[in-house]
Amino acid sequence: MAKKGGCLCQVGEYMKKDRDIMVPGVCVLLVLLIISISGWTYYNYTIREYQLEDANDIRAYERHYVLIVENTDSLFWQSVYASAVERAAEKDAYLELMGTTISQGYTMEDMMRMSIAESVDGILLEYTGGDELVRLIDEAVGKNIPVVTISEDAPQSQRQSFVGVNTYQLGEAYSQQVISLIDDTTENVMILTKNSSDESNQKLISVQISNAVAQYTKGTQKVDVEVKNVDSQSAFDSEEVIRNIFSSRKGPPDILVCMDEVDTECAYQAVIDYNEVGAVSIVGYYATPTVLEGIQKKIIPVIVELDADQMGRNGIQALTEYRKEGRVSDYFSVDVNLITCQNVEEYISHNEEKSK
Numbered sequence: 001m002a003k004k005g006g007c008l009c010q011v012g013e014y015m016k017k018d019r020d021i022m023v024p025g026v027c028v029l030l031v032l033l034i035i036s037i038s039g040w041t042y043y044n045y046t047i048r049e050y051q052l053e054d055a056n057d058i059r060a061y062e063r064h065y066v067l068i069v070e071n072t073d074s075l076f077w078q079s080v081y082a083s084a085v086e087r088a089a090e091k092d093a094y095l096e097l098m099g100t101t102i103s104q105g106y107t108m109e110d111m112m113r114m115s116i117a118e119s120v121d122g123i124l125l126e127y128t129g130g131d132e133l134v135r136l137i138d139e140a141v142g143k144n145i146p147v148v149t150i151s152e153d154a155p156q157s158q159r160q161s162f163v164g165v166n167t168y169q170l171g172e173a174y175s176q177q178v179i180s181l182i183d184d185t186t187e188n189v190m191i192l193t194k195n196s197s198d199e200s201n202q203k204l205i206s207v208q209i210s211n212a213v214a215q216y217t218k219g220t221q222k223v224d225v226e227v228k229n230v231d232s233q234s235a236f237d238s239e240e241v242i243r244n245i246f247s248s249r250k251g252p253p254d255i256l257v258c259m260d261e262v263d264t265e266c267a268y269q270a271v272i273d274y275n276e277v278g279a280v281s282i283v284g285y286y287a288t289p290t291v292l293e294g295i296q297k298k299i300i301p302v303i304v305e306l307d308a309d310q311m312g313r314n315g316i317q318a319l320t321e322y323r324k325e326g327r328v329s330d331y332f333s334v335d336v337n338l339i340t341c342q343n344v345e346e347y348i349s350h351n352e353e354k355s356k
Contacts, residue, residue, distance in 0.1 A: 063093035063121040065319055068111045070128050072097060076261055076286045076308055077126075080150070083312030084124065091320045093121070112136040116143060122319035123147045124163075127154040129200060146328075148318045150311055152201060161318040163311055163332040167201045170304070171208030173336045174257060174283060177302045178209055179216045181255050181281045188224045189213060190245070190253035192263050202259050203227075209257065226253070230263060242266045246274045254280065261286040264303065268294040287339055287347065295344045307335040309354075 065088060069077045081097050088095040098111045106114075108125075109132050115123055116139060123140060127133060127149045137147045137157040146160045153162040178189060191209055193202040210225040217223045230241050242263065246252045252274070258264040264284035268291065271280050277299055284291055284303040294300035314332040322328040339347050 061092055061094040063088075063091070063319075063323065064096065064118075065093050065122040065124065065316070066096045066098045066111075066115045066120050067124045067315075068098050068108060068115065069126040070108060074261060075288050076306075079308035080312040080315075083309040084316050085312075087313040087316040091316060093316070093320070095124075095316070096120075108133055109136060112140065116140050116145060119143070120145060122323065124315045124319070125149050125159075127152040127157075146319055146322045148315055148322075150315050151306065160322050161328050161330055161332060163314045163318060164334050165306055165336055166331075167204050168208070170201070170306075170336060171205040173304050173338065174205060174259075175209045175212035177283045177304065177338065178255055178257060179212060181283070181301060182213070182216065182223065184221070186221070186223055186254045188226065188253045189255040189257065191225065191227045191257040192242075192259065192267075193227060193229050194260050194263070205259065206257075230260070238262045239266045239269075242270050243273075246270045246276065252276055252280050255283065256280055257283045259285050261288050261291070264288075264300075265290045268300055271299055287337075292339075292344060292348060295339060295341055298341050302338060302340045305337040305339060307337060310334045 067081055067084060069080075071077060081095070085095050098115065108128055109130075112123070112125070112133065113136065116136065123145060125133075125137070125147055127137075129152075134154055134157045137149075137154060137159050140147050141158040141160070147157075148161045148163060149157075149159050150163045153159075153164065155162070182189075189209075191206040193200070193206055206227045210227070213223055213225050228241075228245070230238055238260070243266075245256075252270075256267050258267055261284075264282065264286065265288060267280075267282050267284070271277055271282065282294070282300045284294075284300050286305050287303060291300060291303055295303065311334050314334065318328050318332055337347075
């Protein structure tokens with residue numbers, strides 16, 4: 001009997017040990033189960049919320065417009081697009097950005113053909129030159145698709161309207177800023193252009209600047225004005241061209257005029273890298289964060305900027321008016337802003353308030 005009782009005691013001890021092992025294990029499993037159920041419940045709730053938000057964001061628009069620009073990565077065109085999208089929504093229209101980039105491999109002409117084939121309700125186009133683009137503008141208009149050129153005009157085409165600044169006005173703005181920087185030590189001015197066409201607006205503006213400098217210095221001093229075309233496909237190409245200018249035996253010019261935001265940023269960096277701060281004065285284009293920094297540090301004296309917000313909103317307004325009335329003004333003017341160290345802080349504050 002004693003032996004039997006001993007066995008029973010051992011069995012009881014084993015059962016007690018099993019319970020001691022099982023209870024924590026069961027607790028852990030219960031905790032994991034509760035966590036899994038809670039996680040799954042939260043996941044389903046989140047998915048339902050996102051689906052509900054997506055459903056709320058869906059909207060049917062009366063019109064479908066497209067914006068075609070050469071460089072969608074440009075901060076200027078992104079600003080134009082942002083204001084145009086907002087204005088389009090107010091007019092019950094959806095605006096699609098179809099601008100070309102190198103990585104996409106599409107040309108401006110390709111984008112025009114795609115838009116025409118899609119039978120969109122209107123096209124905002126940065127005209128970049130060429131007979132084929134003019135032909136496609138006329139083809140779109142012939143198929144009842146209104147085309148509004150922005151920033152660069154194609155007056156020889158059948159486009160409905162142009163939104164931007166006339167060449168003389170922009171040339172006058174650049175000329176005045178260049179003249180204001182000329183002093184007794186100034187010997188040369190270099191103007192960087194981006195379009196190789198002799199008929200391009202930038203070429204016309206460079207001629208206007210050259211004439212203004214010649215007139216201003218007539219009989220007092222000789223200031224050479226050189227126009228250099230930056231035939232670039234990327235920011236790296238612009239950087240290389242500008243660095244070659246600064247590292248050449250002749251050296252950089254006293255005044256460097258840029259008509260492109262990428263050229264302006266590259267020129268600003270080159271002035272710093274080649275220790276030319278105070279020796280080279282930049283008349284730049286468009287207020288990117290980098291360029292604004294250069295103005296704040298008084299390395300860039302002044303930049304010329306087209307009002308991107310006005311351009312976007314006026315472009316949509318032109319398409320809307322034509323669709324509604326069957327006619328529209330031939331020209332929508334856009335302001336030219338000059339940003340210097342005197343007003344840069346005010347400019348930054350104004351844009352920060354506008355973005356809130």
